[in-house]
Amino acid sequence: MSRSERLYALDAARFMAMLLMIQGHTLDALVSPRELDIASFPWNIWHFLRGLTAPIFLVVSGIVHVFATHRTPEGKLPEALVWRRLRWALTLVGIGYLMMFPAQRLWHLGHVPPEQWTAFFRVHILQLIGVTLLGVLGLMLLTRTERQLGIAGALMGSVIVALAPATAWVDWYRLLPEPLAAYMSTDRGSLFPIVPFAAYLFLGLPLGSWLKSIPAEQRTRALRVHLPLGGLLLLSLVPFLASGFEWIVPPQANPYHANPGFILLRFGLALLFIGAVAWLAELTPRWGPRYALFGRYALFLFVGHLVLLYGTPWFHSIARLYPKALSLAEGGIAVLAVIAVCLGSVLFIEALRRRFHPAWFLLRAGAVAAVVYLMLAPR
Incomplete structure (x- = not known):
């Protein structure tokens, strides 16, 4: 899509939807059902919006x-x-x-x-x-x-x-x-x-x-x-x-x-x-390029926050180690932390790409090589 054709409002909508997805997954995975009961108000509305x-x-x-x-x-x-x-x-x-x-x-x-x-x-x-x-x-x-x-x-x-x-x-x-x-x-x-x-x-x-x-x-x-x-x-x-x-x-x-x-x-x-x-x-017109940037990394943000929460077949993370064990306040802090890590990673990768253009290719190739090694490793 050329710059003249770009609708930053669509990038913003995709970005906001991604933030909603991250907070929804994080709270659902980490917060105790005693404090987040989707059968009662206001969490029934939160669940509907999810x-x-x-x-x-x-x-x-x-x-x-x-x-x-x-x-x-x-x-x-x-x-x-x-x-x-x-x-x-x-x-x-x-x-x-x-x-x-x-x-x-x-x-x-x-x-x-x-x-x-x-x-x-x-x-x-x-x-x-x-x-x-x-x-x-x-x-x-x-x-x-x-x-x-x-x-x-x-x-x-x-x-x-x-x-x-x-x-x-x-x-x-x-x-x-x-x-x-x-x-x-x-x-x-x-x-x-x-x-x-x-x-x-x-x-x-x-x-x-x-x-x-x-x-x-x-x-x-x-x-x-x-x-x-x-x-x-x-x-x-x-x-x-x-x-x-x-x-x-x-x-x-x-x-x-x-x-x-x-x-x-x-x-x-x-x-x-x-x-x-x-x-x-x-x-927020100044945020237009940022919306577009995070939109381009939508797959990275999606996979990244799930790995942070659940881990992979080869290692566990917080949602598997402490499933539904946090208070609502702790869950809110976890949401902010996951979002900060994900968005910060995007900004870091983009800055690295500007200084060293092959960086994104090398990161992806490294991830593929790591998965292949883990699948084929003898132990």
């Missing part, structure tokens, strides 16, 4: 993906871009599974019990984003204009939302192998099945297509005014949609996964959030 983090991030990702895509004069994607997007999607899926790897050494895999394989196959946000981006890449290859892409994304997102009730009735583990069924069902612990979460990213495509089609000087206003108005319109329809679909949703299903009304509730609130952050970004 559920908006992924939809916000996915919608913004869909919008940004459109702006970051440049076609040839014939409307095709450059081959280098296709391979880069394919590699990125597969990298996300690979990192998602690596973080849940069920053994410390490759030759220990033969001794892994079934319940650990089930945990390994669960779908988390990285796998969901990676697989959905493969679908987005497919739509981009099939279309020739951003308008066509927007229409295709809207249709795909709408179909996923409409099929949510039917999907919830299916016993996917009887129809598909466990690694595939985990993408369609939460029965064995998957947190982000394709239905409904892929819909949010697909529905970001028509928004990105629309924003890209209007003059650059009008885009910020569109984010601040038109997007929230669309969110309010959706929210006005939610009661009718939720009650209208209630009778075909399985009683045991999570309504935010299976009822189109509740799925669109989260989508509408995501639009309101993006609009609110657009106003904040307007009030």
Whole structure:
């Protein structure tokens, strides 16, 4: 995305969603349920708002993906871009599974019990984003204009939302192998099945297509005014949609996964959030480049805070050593500490890259080499 095209409000929304995700994971992992009871006020509201983090991030990702895509004069994607997007999607899926790897050494895999394989196959946000981006890449290859892409994304997102009730009735583990069924069902612990979460990213495509089609000087206003108005319109329809679909949703299903009304509730609130952050970004123009910087390191921030909290298959960290053992005040301090370490690491790496350009490549290569060594080490 060129500097003239860049919408810092979108970078700010992605950054804010990441901060919400970090504080949510940290408090949930470390604070005692006696002090953080999601069944009582105000933590029930906090828990509901946590559920908006992924939809916000996915919608913004869909919008940004459109702006970051440049076609040839014939409307095709450059081959280098296709391979880069394919590699990125597969990298996300690979990192998602690596973080849940069920053994410390490759030759220990033969001794892994079934319940650990089930945990390994669960779908988390990285796998969901990676697989959905493969679908987005497919739509981009099939279309020739951003308008066509927007229409295709809207249709795909709408179909996923409409099929949510039917999907919830299916016993996917009887129809598909466990690694595939985990993408369609939460029965064995998957947190982000394709239905409904892929819909949010697909529905970001028509928004990105629309924003890209209007003059650059009008885009910020569109984010601040038109997007929230669309969110309010959706929210006005939610009661009718939720009650209208209630009778075909399985009683045991999570309504935010299976009822189109509740799925669109989260989508509408995501639009309101993006609009609110657009106003904040307007009030903090000097922070624009910082928002963009942290947005570029979104994967690093996500993986980094999880490693700080939970460790890896090769070492444990605070959430595994002291699970749900802190007071609320201690948990708040932990949130600030995790955020400070993550953001400070980004600033350090960026400063290092400016002085020594290959630094980021060497850090990534070193991380890959360390993982390979740990998997193959004799002890």
